[in-house]
Amino acid sequence: MIEPFTTLESTYVVLRADNVDTDQIIPARFLKVTDKAGLGDALFSDWRSRPDGTPDPDFPLNRPEAQGARVLVAGANFGCGSSREHAPWALVGWGFRAIVALSFADIFRQNAMKNGLLPVAVPADIHELLLAARELDPKARIAIDLAAQTVALAGDAPRGRFDIDPFAKECLLHGVDELGYLLARLPDIERHESTHFS
């Protein structure tokens, strides 16, 4: 089971960068774990702290207004690089429930949805709007409605729809994972095996 995602209203953290790769989201030295717990502390580890280990107060996640935010807003091609599911585990561990970006890397998008973390790809105008609102007011809130597939500034009319795979959407809305669906197809899988090579 994953935590269902229906609607979310929250403050948000802005990371003004394209091509945020999974080595930044969680550096490889934190991949030696054998469970999923506690990875939130390692989120963006190399960007959050200075080389001497002290926190960088200017990094967006370290700002006081970032505390309690459930949404991260970033640029294009978020999550590129490795297939490590530790990336969404770390994002969820920190407290995020949705990532809003101009676009996502394929494997990250898949991994995120399997952990109840909603990837929201928005067009440039909505992205601009979110960035501008956050500049004006660090307490600006975003409203995401998965059923309606809309994004808005809280209290504002929805400004745009986002696309999501209809199957993944159902899974997220109801908090079900895909394995149950696959297990129910075992008879088909056996039939396939009996008729195919390789």
Add this chain to the structure above:
Amino acid sequence: MTQTHPTTMFEKVWADHVVGQDEGAPAVLYVDVHLVHEVTSPQAFDGLRARKLRVRRPDRTVATMDHSTPTLPRALAVVDPQAEEQLRKLRENCAAFGIQLYALESAQQGIVHVIGPELGLTQPGRTVVCGDSHTSTHGAFGALAFGIGTSEVEHVLATQCLLQRKPRTLEVRVDGKLGPGVGAKDLILALIARIGTGGATGHVIEYRGAAIEALDMEGRMTVCNMSIEAGARAGMIAPDATTFAWLEGRPLAPSGDAWHAAVDRWRALRTDDGARFDASVSLDASAIEPMVTYGTNPGMGIPVTGTVPHPDDAPDASARAALAKALDYMGFVAGAPIAGQRVNVVFIGSCTNSRLGDLRAAARILRGRRVAPGVRVLVVPGSKDVKRRAEAEGLDRVFRDAGAEWRDAGCSMCIAMNGDQLAPGEVAVSTSNRNFEGRQGRGGRTLLASPLTAAAAAVTGCVTDPRTLMGDAS
């Protein structure tokens, strides 16, 4: 005869593996080969246990240890207790679920994407998955091979299937002939520099054209390996005589009559004449030069004869900011020639460039030369098999005589999980596939390049066009 419309190789392999598809749902895709390693599997096995499930097809599942393993003599302890625990868990899980494991002491151990083909597990027309993005490597054989996350590892362990939406297709056509000193790594770095790290998102690439056909299997694996660095779901190359010759006689390849039947099937996989791709890009191989990256993603590549680009020339504000940040991290000045930049470390290895041909290329430069003073050079073979064969032809002596370290098989400094890593600020020329910030150690600066270019840097201590050291080679 019924008229069927021409289809691409990808579509043929895809169609052959779709178990079924419900209205509105993704396809249930059958997985022929599931490769497993220590870093992305423990949570998946825990998930199986929690649901009281077994591994459905242990006979289609193969595991190895590569990411966090030491590459110094194996008698030495694993670098830290956490890594050791990960390796212990993999042993325990493979034993409990009946999975073949090529553990550290195995004669076949190596990087997962090196041993799959070596064993003959990777075959044309198969679907191959692994909890590792460079699974795209196996597409060099005309397999449909892609990386998956740990949840999906669990799905495959439990059902031998995945839920997948059908990707789009991208034709990458490379005509012409690569020049001397220019190889597969340069070709793929040139492509990624052209289309960007997100340029192939949502697509399966098929590499075609004379320059691709002319590559040997190792070169084809290098190209397909880095498909993911352009964002592609997978990369594929049509199987041909080169492929069949490489596979014949491998331990798990078919033999006798089955071999001939398999080759007949494999020949039919090629993309039909007139088949349509969703998108297409072409490159002229003869225009490609030895490539090197200057920035912090694999798309930031230039010819080794080039200069570090200027942020002012970037197309938009966000690219400008990204480039300025990258140059700041790398310590490079816009407009400076990349050749001549000082290098502290040279890493020759990784699933991109750790096969015998890669080591021969590096040895070609290093033979009879010495590593420049102050430069540390690590040569890490991709598998024990590569190591044995390299030693049989004396390559280890070439490396050692030159002053390089000759290591055991593993991922090593590609991912810096096993103790081999850069110190902050150090500059490495690396034959691996990712130059992200901190990839090879926090604060480390990575320049991606071919084995020839890496070896040239080892000898001169700075970024060097390898062609300047190849004049006297026969």
